[in-house]
Structures are given as C-alpha cells and as structure tokens.
Amino acid sequence: MSLFKLETQDSKARAGTLTTTHSTIPTPVFMPVGTRAAVKSMTSEDLESLGAQIILGNTYHLYLRPGAELIEKLGGLHQFMAWKKSILTDSGGFQVYSLSDLNKVTDDGVWFQSHIDGSKHFIGPRESMEIQRALGSDIVMCFDECPALPATTEILKKSLEKTHRWAKTCREFELKNHQHLFGIVQGGLDLKLRMESLQALEELNFPGLAIGGLSVGEKNEEMKELLQAFVSHMPTEKPRYLMGVGKPLDILEAVKAGVDMFDCVLPTRNARNGQMLTSRGPLNIKNERFKDDQNPPDPDCHCRVCQRYTRAYIRHLITVGEYTAGQLTTYHNLHFYLRMMEDIRKSILEKRFDEFYRNFYNKFTSNNF
C-alpha cells in the first residue's frame, strides 16, 4: 500500500490520506510534539481522545534520555510510550544545532556536547538512521544541515551539497519494513536553490518530502512567498511536510501553497504560559480581565475543557501555578489545532478552502473575546 493518497485539490490546497501500519491519517495534518516520549501535560489517553493520528518524537532528546537502545529493547517507541498510532521522528539535526554545545561539524556529521550533562556525542546521517531505526517510528527524517537565516548563497550552497550527500547515505540505510524515510529540501529563501535541492532529492526517490530550514528567523512574508513559489513544484503524489510550522495563520497559508503536514511546539508550549487559542484569536488567560469571567475559554469550542471550565477558573489555576492548568490549556490548544485541520480538510474536500480561509482569518484576527 502506498504511503500517501491525494484525494482532492482545491487550487493548490490538498486533501489526502497518509497510511502507515499504525494509523490512517487524514491530511492536512498537524502533529503534536512529543519531544521526550510524551506530549507535555498530555497522556496517551488524552491524545487519543483528541483524535490525534500521529505525533512527533525528537531523536536528539530520546537518544540522550532514555537512549535509543533502551527504547528498542523495550519494544520501540510506540510500545515504550504506549501509543498505538503513528509516530514521526525528526533526525536530531535541528536540536544538535540549536540545543547542544556544538563542537564541530565535519563532512560526516556533528560532534556535540549534551545540553544535559556535557557528555560528548557524534551524530551523522548513519547514526541518525540507526537511532530512528531503533526507535521504530513510522516516518523517519533524513539527517540534514539546517543553516540559520539569513545566510549567504555561498553558505547555503555548501550546506546543500552536504545535506544531499547525507540524504544519499540515509536513503541507502536499511530501515525497518514499516518505516518511511522523508527527504528534506533545504535552500533557504532562494527559489533556485530550493529547486536544485528538490531535484537532488528526487533522484533518490523518497516516499515523502519535507521543507526544512523555514521558520528559523526569516520574516513571515518571506516564508509565505517562498512557499507560494516553491511547493507546487514538489511531486503531486508525495506528502509534503513543512517542518516546525507554525501559528494557525501560517498553517493556513502553507496549506494554501499545497503543504500537507505540520508540527509545532506552539500549542503546547504557549499553553503552559497561559496562551489559549480561540476562534477569535489567541487569548492570554492570565489577563486580569478574565478574573471573574464565567465564559469558557472559547465559546465556539466543543472540547471537554471549554464544555466544563471557565476562564476565571483556568486563570486562577495558572496564576497560582497548579499543574492542572497546563493540562487544561494544552488539551484545549491541541483540540483547537486538530479541529482547525479537520475544518481545513473539509473545506478542501468541499472546494471552498478560500472562503474558509477568509472567514477563519477574519474571526481569528478579531480578538473579540
């Protein structure tokens, strides 16, 4: 069975289905981030009740703790965290660059020091594949280099050359039968480089492709333009994954350009700081004005949090620092994202995505709480 089936296109926006041995995933899809074998403040039961079909795990974190060997010994990441549906793991590359004390990038990979205990490690394309194979995720990402933007064309070109060489090493590695390897297109904001990168990866014929190196410091408008110009050149029959994106309106914009898959820590991380996403925009529940507000966080939301709790109560919990606060705000925010993706998909299937986008945008930017 093929990994991806495109069902409908409404202009460039796409509705499809990803099928792994663990679940059937309607697209466009948002993948909650479960960095250390848990989506923060959520249990696997919570994720099931939210209807998540796929979550993301971070190779860098899992490699350091509890270690890929241990997870493999315990039956793989699915069994370890008691999650029966799909898992995508990143390559560890991004975190090696952003979290660790970086020692040295060589032609073969990266020497780095753990951000936890300073211990020395090496991860290159081969090591990343070994770890992800041990984790047993359904979708495996190539180990790439991800230069910070803005970057000169020269830096981007050198980086690209390395990324493509590493992609080849990854592609030649034998993963488990149920695993699918995605290539990662790099090239910054340079359409020509992106096209070169796409061509190089297409020669390796990955079952899916990701767009890496965006949402790393460039302007929002620049990302939008690059996506509009580039995404439709990607092969129609393969899933397209925009890594690390993003805010609700960024996702809408990327869907409009033809992207199928997303992940971002925003709904979970911001939840813990009191930002609750609502149909009328992001609401800072810590705000004094919600002190005696008996409305649910989002009156238009049907999640179990909005059906039961008031803004005043959640504000109280987060103000005093109760653990329960993060559970309620995270659940709601993930519900918001997953329902948004459902609604987007429905509008594409019904060929009214533009109208949906307009309505969503107008309401979401109203801030009329």
Add this chain to the structure above:
Amino acid sequence: MSLFKLETQDSKARAGTLTTTHSTIPTPVFMPVGTRAAVKSMTSEDLESLGAQIILGNTYHLYLRPGAELIEKLGGLHQFMAWKKSILTDSGGFQVYSLSDLNKVTDDGVWFQSHIDGSKHFIGPRESMEIQRALGSDIVMCFDECPALPATTEILKKSLEKTHRWAKTCREFELKNHQHLFGIVQGGLDLKLRMESLQALEELNFPGLAIGGLSVGEKNEEMKELLQAFVSHMPTEKPRYLMGVGKPLDILEAVKAGVDMFDCVLPTRNARNGQMLTSRGPLNIKNERFKDDQNPPDPDCHCRVCQRYTRAYIRHLITVGEYTAGQLTTYHNLHFYLRMMEDIRKSILEKRFDEFYRNFYNKFTSNNF
C-alpha cells in the same frame, strides 16, 4: 435527611454512608486534597473517573487566592472548579499556624502574614465561618487552635479552652442550608483532655466530629494508642474524621479504632516525587532498577495507568521531568487509596476486617516488587 448513617460495625471498625446534597459517600472514606481548588495534577474528570465522592479544599489558600468573595460571586467552590460532588473545607487554622508568618494569636483569632505576598490578615472563628460559607463547601470545619506536640498539659488546657470557646462561636454562626459543621476534638495525646474536649463539643451538638492535632510530630505508636483508647467514646451516630492522616497503614489502624473519614496530601505529594503506592509497598519509581522494567507499577492494580504504562516509561518521564509523570503517578496513587478504602469497607460489611488488615499489612510490608 441525616448526614450520616452507620451501616455495620466489625469490632470497632465501621461502615456507613455520608449523604450531602452533592453526593452519597460510602465510609470509611479518603478525601483527596484539592488545596487551591484543584487536586494537584488532576482534572475534575480524573477525580470522577477515580470515583471520588468528596474532596477537600483549603480555606487558607482559597481565602488568599483567588479570594472567597470571588468564588462566592462565581457561584461557590463547586461551580468555580466544576466539581459536582461533595467538598469539605478545613478552617484555615492549621495553615495559619504552619504556613504563614504568624504575627499574633489573640483571644479572638490569629493575625498573620500571607506566605505569598506578606500582606496582613486576621482569621478567627467568625471569619473562618464567613469564608467557608462563601465557599459553599458541604462540610465546614470549626476554627480551632492546634498546638504542636509534644506540649505541656498546661499549654494543652489553655489551648483547649480557646478551641471550645471558638467552637461555640462557629456553632452559632448561620451557615448555608446545605452545609454541615464539624467540631474538632483537641487534647493532644492526653486521653483525659480528649474526653473533656469531646464533652465540651458534645454540648454544642455538632452533626460530625473530627480528631485534630494528631500526625503533628508525635510518634506513630502514640497516635495509635490514643486512637484505640479514645475513638470508641465518640458518639456512634456521628461521622468521625481524623484530620491529615495518613499513610495506608495509619489509615487501617485508625479504621480499626473506629474512624470514618481521612484526608492526606501523601498520595498526591509523594506521587510528584516518584513514590508510587502498590499492594506490595511504596515503590520509588525513580530507582535505577526500574529502568528497563516492563511491568506495570503495581501488577495487582486495575487503574488505567497500570493497565497501560510500564515502570520503565514512568521512570523515564519522572527522570526527565515531564509533566505527564505527575499525572500518571498521582492518578495511580489516588486510585490506590480509593480502592483501599473500598476494600476496607467491603471487609467491614463482610465482618472480616481483621483478616483484611492482616493480609494487607503482610503484603504491603513485603516490598516484593
């Protein structure tokens, strides 16, 4: 309808039913502690699924944040925290003595400084009743003085006199119709003083009585002896609540002496430190030996955590500091307590409490994980 109905006695151990307007509570009962309008790491849905019929709220904390006036304005504590079953609130007395910067105990109450912002406050019996009335809890506790043990007889006597005078003030206060006021027997480890205290409170004819001032520094054996000597003198027809107790074996001991109600932070607080209670004793899930242990925390437990997750996984979560860890360990520990109370009750109804106690004790002290 009367608050309490005694169903069976097996020697001194009692099985009964507490009935409030919010729920029917089989006794002996353990009340999870929801200090600041939330049981830490639990949602109200979690507590429902655990089968909790009554929880405890702390007057001192709620008075300081978010304030009793606000909670009353928002419909009372039940509505505020979206908890439909019963709530018992303590008087605030214990926390005033133990948490705040104590300024001065007068004949009428206590001047103290908030442990949060240093602001000055006064709570006496009248103020405690006003706050608990505003909170709208089902069971309201008298404002008492709780001297630390050991204490001289003279100190205890003076304190008792004050506690009884304050109890009278509380009793004369008009609470809401659905609220039941409990008197608190003090007197330390001195049986004679305890009997005097009981007599003084009985003159005020409270619908329920608590035993205060235990588990505050005395030896375990001393508490056990006092309970065995004292509890059976308390009126048969009234519920008996042992405040702040305790460990599983302490509870068994107190049930054996005739106590009906308990509360303690132990299952929730220790959960966050990695102590999971099992039928074979307390298990420190952080222990290295559980690193690759694929057993559930307690193989004899039927809670949703033990049905799904391994020791290895929970150990990982708590080691790396994931929020989800506290959710899983807390849920399990509360399940352990609530099932223990169910089992105790069943054994009393079937007149085999002593046998149950023996078996529970032997298994619980085996530490055979």
